[in-house]
Amino acid sequence: MNVAQWLNAIDLGQYEALFREHEIDANVLPDLVEADLEKIGVPLGHRKRLMRAIAALSAGGTPPSAAKSTSAQPSRSPPASGAEAERRPITVMFCDLVGSTGLAARLDAEDWRNLVGAYLDEASAAVTGLGGHVLKKLGDGLMALFGYPQAQENDAERAVRAALAIQRALADLNARNARSGAPELAARIGIECGSVVVDAAGEVFGEAPNVAARVQAQAEPGTVLVTASVQRQTAGLFVVEDKGAHDLKGVPAPVALYRIVRA
Known part of the structure; x- marks a missing residue:
């Protein structure tokens, strides 16, 4: 799973660089707890949204806002790996x-x-x-x-x-x-x-x-x-x-x- 795409799917793409800085990949994501997110500077409301999305991911469900994101206009998200500047x-x-x-x-x-x-x-x-x-x-x-x-x-x-x-x-x-x-x-x-x-x-x-x-x-x-x-x-x-x-x-x-x- 691409963590950057997942973050954009739940409308929290602004944390892609932060997750990359702390080497939070698809293998680490299920082990995250709210205290970890607080430690790296994620504010309370976004911590709650991330924990709900992680729980849905672990259960094999659709992350919150994913359906909305696929039908909405394309967001101005960070370029994917290998994309041009x-x-x-x-x-x-x-x-x-x-x-x-x-x-x-x-x-x-x-x-x-x-x-x-x-x-x-x-x-x-x-x-x-x-x-x-x-x-x-x-x-x-x-x-x-x-x-x-x-x-x-x-x-x-x-x-x-x-x-x-x-x-x-x-x-x-x-x-x-x-x-x-x-x-x-x-x-x-x-x-x-x-x-x-x-x-x-x-x-x-x-x-x-x-x-x-x-x-x-x-x-x-x-x-x-x-x-x-x-x-x-x-x-x-x-x-x-x-x-x-x-x-x-x-x-x-x-x-x-x-x-x-x-x-």
Whole structure:
């Protein structure tokens, strides 16, 4: 059985790269428990759907949503193994903790792992809740895509709303952690959109990911920073502060940046 096709059949194709990263194939699938899915960052609602689909699969039945998927319009799913690379417009988000090296040095390794894990769970839930795809978790940060594997007209808007949701979730997490004396966490987020090439393995090639990473590095702690390209696509939906043009490493021309204040 092709796990990527199975995930798309149950409308959860965004987890294909995550399953591949953790080497979850058809042989491993029947042994998964909900705790395993939680550990790799799958949010609660999707965990429940996956467990129901796995149970149906083990019983030899049709996975939920499979019938619907076969009759619906073809979805924009990741290219199958061996398929040619695909060019498509996407919105890229980079989210990273500020001062994590110093914080990690102050805490026990297990406490630090739990703290970062809780933050990444909240951030991943915010991304997937708005239709995004967590492509990579990079230590104490993550890279997310909007427009892949499924594209929508408002990918840029959903990316910005997800970024604001991450900052709100982090504030709530800090409030809960304050009771135990845990240090406050602050994240900075950068967003860019543009045309990229996505290969059969789900890797993304193009200028947009590089620019998004550089924009994230320019953001102040606790803020969301976007390029002019994102601002043009979301104009009127958010209150923004013009931060002027910035020279970004590796980018030939200055890039106009905007801080998202609120919806």
